[in-house]
Amino acid sequence: MQAKLSTMFQSLQVRNYRLFASGQLIKLIGVWMMFIAQDWLVLDLSNNSATALGVVTACQFTPVLLLTLLSGRLADRYDKRVLLFAANAFWSLLALGMALLVLTDLVQLWHVFAFAALLGTANAVETPVRQAFVSELVGTPLLPNALSLNAAVFNSARIVGPAVAGLAIAAFDVGPVFLFTAVSSIAPLVNVVRMRTTELERDALLPRDERASARVIDGLRYVWRRPDLLLPMAVMSVIGMSLFNFQLTLAALAKTVFHTGAASFGLFSTALAVGALGGALSGTGRRSRPSVWLVLGAAIACASFGTLVGLASAYWLVVVLLVPTGFFMVFFAQAANQRVQLGVDAAFRGRVMSLWVLVFLGTNPVGAPLIGWVAEHFGAGASIWMGALISLAAALIALTWQLRRSGARLRFRVLPMPRFYVTSADC
Secondary structure, three states, rough: OHHHHHHHHHHHHHHHHHHHHHHHHHHHHHHHHHHHHHHHHHHHHHOOOHHHHHHHHHHHHHHHHHHHHHHHHHHHHHOOHHHHHHHHHHHHHHHHHHHHHHOOOOOOOOHHHHHHHHHHHHHHHHHHHHHHHHHHHHHHHHHHHOOOOOOOOHHHHHHHHHHHHHHHHHOOOOHHHHHHHHHHHHHHHHHHHHHHHHHHOOOOOOOOHHHHHHOHHHHHHHHHHHHHHHHHHHHHHHHHHHOOHHHHHHHHHHHHOOOOOHHHHHHHHHHHHHHHHHHHOOOOOOOOOOOHHHHHHHHHHHHHHHHHHHOOHHHHHHHHHHHHHHHHHHHHHHHHHHHOOOOOOOHHHHHHHHHHHHHHOHHHHHHHHHHHHHHHHHHHHHHHHHHHHHHHHHHHHHHHHHHHHHHHHEEEOOOOOEEEEEEEOOO
């Protein structure tokens, strides 16, 4: 057990990564608390409008859609550590400003929309840079483990944050939650400064003159010529747009379908995050590039459980189903992320990961308003199962395409344990 745990958390032996992960954990707990408080505040200010939730989600992710490819170019040209510091500093100032508006009772709905848009701008710069920076912290051999631990950190915060936020909102209202978020966002700033630059893995970077000429279009052409990168991104774009809107749909489901309070809404998010944490930790032992079959199988499982969540009619059943949904959601996202990162040349990593962030997060502005409209007119449950069925169709189409392209065959075996498997094939 000790050896297994040592392998599972191997990247934490690297000092720079340990600083990075601990700073992210503290900040992300505050971020998830803020997401719960923000959604609750929007519902209060908009008379329980699911459409308003869709709009604020779109405001938050539209900058990702517009700016993230440029951020990838910055990541390939400039010092990622400095870029991370600047983006996180901007984020901290925004969080403090929003906290003051809420605490002084001056906040209006348009303030929340504006805050979400500015926050999205900071994330549009920070997220692709952070994704590409991980390889510099640990190097290629430990990259799969570090990426899995990143997901574990994210989902640990996703467990703690909503649970604490639900209780805090019930006890103190939303203002103190926003203030805690502002304070917690200082942690990654301090830890980035404490990193030792001499220990960063930067040997694989292009020479300075070549980095200066790095273009966004070159990154797009690079991915277009690589079907092994293009397929997981295409599937992620559909699932990210149609199913990965739980921040919106679970809030609407809790308040408009089951008529629960903030604490119960936090339980939905926590159940999803418990499964997600399991999905993240399950990939920490991976040392090689995941196969395309693993990615597509996880996508199918995620969409299938998402469909069941949308169709569930009992509160307790939704909570139970959210656990495997969260598991396969993160297992799929992490396997796809690792397949992309471990298949890309280091010189293009910033631009390719910015494209990954675009399909992972940037599709939300397209899907969120539509999902919110469906939730408001047909019910929150319908918005979940419709999106899940669209995701399932996309995953099955991708599986069919990959089988035909590779000449592989999908088979089913009953004994010793029922399961599908693929024969032959280039993975």
